[in-house]
Amino acid sequence: EPEVTQTPSHQVTQMGQEVILRCVPISNHLYFYWYRQILGQKVEFLVSFYNNEISEKSEIFDDQFSVERPDGSNFTLKIRSTKLEDSAMYFCAITQGARSTDTQYFGPGTRLTVL
Amino acid sequence: AQKVTQAQTEISVVEKEDVTLDCVYETRDTTYYLFWYKQPPSGELVFLIRRNSFDEQNEISGRYSWNFQKSTSSFNFTITASQVVDSAVYFCALSEARANNLFFGTGTRLTVIP
Numbered sequence: 001e002p003e004v005t006q007t008p009s010h011q012v013t014q015m016g017q018e019v020i021l022r023c024v025p026i027s028n029h030l031y032f033y034w035y036r037q038i039l040g041q042k043v044e045f046l047v048s049f050y051n052n053e054i055s056e057k058s059e060i061f062d063d064q065f066s067v068e069r070p071d072g073s074n075f076t077l078k079i080r081s082t083k084l085e086d087s088a089m090y091f092c093a094i095t096q097g098a099r100s101t102d103t104q105y106f107g108p109g110t111r112l113t114v115l
Numbered sequence: 116a117q118k119v120t121q122a123q124t125e126i127s128v129v130e131k132e133d134v135t136l137d138c139v140y141e142t143r144d145t146t147y148y149l150f151w152y153k154q155p156p157s158g159e160l161v162f163l164i165r166r167n168s169f170d171e172q173n174e175i176s177g178r179y180s181w182n183f184q185k186s187t188s189s190f191n192f193t194i195t196a197s198q199v200v201d202s203a204v205y206f207c208a209l210s211e212a213r214a215n216n217l218f219f220g221t222g223t224r225l226t227v228i229p
Binding site: 031033044055089101109 | 148150152158159160161162165206208210212214215216217218219220221222
């Protein structure tokens, strides 16, 4: 099973502030994903990223969200102006193989708390 | 549109009992993939099993077994001789060949009582 880490493990921020969540896969991967899980609810897809481009995004992934791989290693999710309802666990996922339909493995998550 | 239904919100069993977690899915695609993930109290999502739509063979892995039935659009998960460490939220998920995102069910919280 491929390893992926996420930093920070917990982020507390004030409403309106920008946050950047980081995902660091241990080895090279082609497909990257972000999901979120509001406390006690199901896991929801945000965005997929392939070959330095967004492959798909959900309705949740609006203009306040952006993703990039600035150095070819870290995969980041930026939330420009956080809202209270952005409080959630954010999971990064990667696939081990070269196909988009390969199994997704999740990082440990970043808990974002917006005050 | 795709849909995953986990009708059991919470289940409690006594240790060593068997338990089955139900998952019913909907998709218009003929090629799709089904998954189970475990979310223990620590919060991470742990991959358990993957099934392709063209492979209806059931699978057993230790105390875990999965029953995939296309005729009823179900992908049920059975834990035999449950243990306290099995206590977690279990999510069933679906992805379609034309879209690579996972669509999750609402999860079933399993509590195994010692």
